[in-house]
Amino acid sequence: MATTRNYEPDLYPGDATDRWTEQKERAEDYERSADSYGYQPRRAKRVDEWMEVEFKFGGSRIKRKAVALVLLGGPALVPLFFCLPALFTLDSNTFSVAVDDVLGTGAELCLFLCLLISPLMTLTGQRWFFPLRRWYGIMMACCGIGDAVAAGLTDTFSGGFFAKLTEHTFTLVGLIMVMLVIPLLITGNKWAQRKLGRYWKLLHRLIYVIWGLLAIHLLTLFGFQPDIQVGGAGDGDIIFHQRFYQYSACSIFLLTLRLPPVKRWIAARQREGRDWLVVLTITPIFALFVFGMVFLINEEIFKGIDMFNNTPSAE
Amino acid sequence: MSETYARRRQEPTNAGGFMLAAISVLATIAVIAGLVYATGVGARRKALLAAGDCAPVPGLVVTGLDCTTEQQLAGEYTKITTPAVQQLNADVAAYTASERHDLAAAESALMAQVTLAQALDKSLMRFPFPAAVAPQAKALMQAIDVRVKLTAEQARSSSLGQLRSFNSRIQTASAAVRTDMKLVRKALYTRPTADQEP
Numbered sequence: 001m002a003t004t005r006n007y008e009p010d011l012y013p014g015d016a017t018d019r020w021t022e023q024k025e026r027a028e029d030y031e032r033s034a035d036s037y038g039y040q041p042r043r044a045k046r047v048d049e050w051m052e053v054e055f056k057f058g059g060s061r062i063k064r065k066a067v068a069l070v071l072l073g074g075p076a077l078v079p080l081f082f083c084l085p086a087l088f089t090l091d092s093n094t095f096s097v098a099v100d101d102v103l104g105t106g107a108e109l110c111l112f113l114c115l116l117i118s119p120l121m122t123l124t125g126q127r128w129f130f131p132l133r134r135w136y137g138i139m140m141a142c143c144g145i146g147d148a149v150a151a152g153l154t155d156t157f158s159g160g161f162f163a164k165l166t167e168h169t170f171t172l173v174g175l176i177m178v179m180l181v182i183p184l185l186i187t188g189n190k191w192a193q194r195k196l197g198r199y200w201k202l203l204h205r206l207i208y209v210i211w212g213l214l215a216i217h218l219l220t221l222f223g224f225q226p227d228i229q230v231g232g233a234g235d236g237d238i239i240f241h242q243r244f245y246q247y248s249a250c251s252i253f254l255l256t257l258r259l260p261p262v263k264r265w266i267a268a269r270q271r272e273g274r275d276w277l278v279v280l281t282i283t284p285i286f287a288l289f290v291f292g293m294v295f296l297i298n299e300e301i302f303k304g305i306d307m308f309n310n311t312p313s314a315e
Numbered sequence: 316m317s318e319t320y321a322r323r324r325q326e327p328t329n330a331g332g333f334m335l336a337a338i339s340v341l342a343t344i345a346v347i348a349g350l351v352y353a354t355g356v357g358a359r360r361k362a363l364l365a366a367g368d369c370a371p372v373p374g375l376v377v378t379g380l381d382c383t384t385e386q387q388l389a390g391e392y393t394k395i396t397t398p399a400v401q402q403l404n405a406d407v408a409a410y411t412a413s414e415r416h417d418l419a420a421a422e423s424a425l426m427a428q429v430t431l432a433q434a435l436d437k438s439l440m441r442f443p444f445p446a447a448v449a450p451q452a453k454a455l456m457q458a459i460d461v462r463v464k465l466t467a468e469q470a471r472s473s474s475l476g477q478l479r480s481f482n483s484r485i486q487t488a489s490a491a492v493r494t495d496m497k498l499v500r501k502a503l504y505t506r507p508t509a510d511q512e513p
Contacts (some may be wrong), residue, residue: 026476029414079408084436096433117443122352217393238359239349239352240352240353243376249345252338252342256334256338259331259334260330260331261330262334262335263331264331265330265332265335266331266335278439281332281335281336281339282339283337283339284339284340284342284343285339285342287342288342288345288346288349291346291349306390309390310393311389311390311393
């Protein structure tokens with residue numbers, strides 16, 4: 001009997017909705033190549049196999065997949081890289097002004113990238129980029145914890161470290177998110193996965209709680225109406241720079257592709273060979289996702305470069 | 316495969332299609348609305364600039380080209396002062412090294428300080444300080460002037476003893492410059508206080 005768990009079982013589990021899928025459906029409903037991310041077309045399998053091929057580089061042999069993963073995973077280090085000059089020079093002014101944006105936005109980006117892996121696996125059927133989910137998750141945790149530590153040490157709010165992190169609703173929500181991400185970071189390895197067994201998956205569903213708390217964090221920090229955006233209207237794109245808009249635009253795609261009926265519908269269409277229908281329906285949602293991500297990335301680069309030059313931009 | 320089982324399978328599959336279609340339609344509307352909204356960026360930008368609004372919000376196209384934010388201004392200020400201060404420190408070190416045994420070298424180091432400080436003063440005079448920072452900037456330029464005059468007078472000394480007699484006054488003037496520089500930098504970088512934050 002085919003299993004729905006035949007892909008890299010020692011890595012991350014599927015989404016929170018996978019259990020529902022497993023209970024309602026039998027594995028033989030799908031073709032033999034199906035796993036928890038749905039039907040895997042033959043061409044997707046071929047891509048996975050192509051990625052597994054090794055090539056010679058210097059004196060060693062490297063998998064194509066490894067190179068692709070490094071190239072795709074490397075940008076997740078950029079938010080931390082932006083902070084290095086301020087860290088080496090212990091420039092508390094730069095940290096105080098810009099760290100919230102650079103590391104906070106960096107953590108948000110890494111969270112969305114982490115959550116993007118499963119939908120992409122559902123859509124493309126390819127599995128080779130699966131390890132990126134853990135990597136982006138780790139980087140999200142590092143950025144989030146760094147943000148909280150820097151905010152507690154250098155923010156201009158009154159009081160000590162914990163007072164600064166609990167003084168306002170948005171800082172309190174941010175602190176809760178960081179507290180939740182710590183166990184995920186600690187247990188984000190194979191050893192913890194073995195030790196925790198089935199509880200590991202349950203624990204790691206906290207990522208969805210963090211995803212929800214991020215909405216509260218952004219709403220309490222920046223509000224919802226564009227005209228109360230901190231710092232004013234800037235370049236005239238007040239809505240696109242609205243943080244909750246960016247969050248919503250990105251989350252709609254990530255959430256939709258996690259809904260079990262939607263996943264089943266996509267798998268069914270792919271099985272029928274009607275990929276064009278999947279592409280047609282997903283494209284507008286993905287375009288919305290790109291719309292949100294573009295402005296998030298732009299914000300990260302803009303603020304990050306300013307921070308790197310020790311000329312930080314506030315909101 | 317039984318008919319009941321087949322029906323059970325069919326229902327959620329269709330439900331997924333309807334859900335996806337509905338979300339897709341909404342997303343299409345949102346994307347089109349976004350594109351339409353984006354076409355008005357230029358006009359909104361002009362209106363904002365006419366109203367004097369200039370906030371440090373990153374723009375995909377135009378930020379920094381036609382509008383200098385306070386943060387960018389602070390960055391420009393740092394770009395002017397940091398190399399000047401570093402060079403001044405080097406000249407002061409050169410003076411200290413020769414103040415006890417080489418009058419000519421010491422005077423040369425002092426003249427280098429005078430030239431550099433005058434150039435810094437000129438740069439600061441041209442700098443578009445915001446109105447809120449103008450008093451501190453004026454105080455800084457006055458402090459630099461005082462130090463320049465004192466250093467020039469010191470450079471005209473005819474002996475090493477006379478040269479060193481200026482040291483304490485120079486140090487006091489330097490301390491005033493440093494304090495004013497810090498005040499200006501702080502004023503330029505000032506961010507909202509805790510109760511101004513949302």
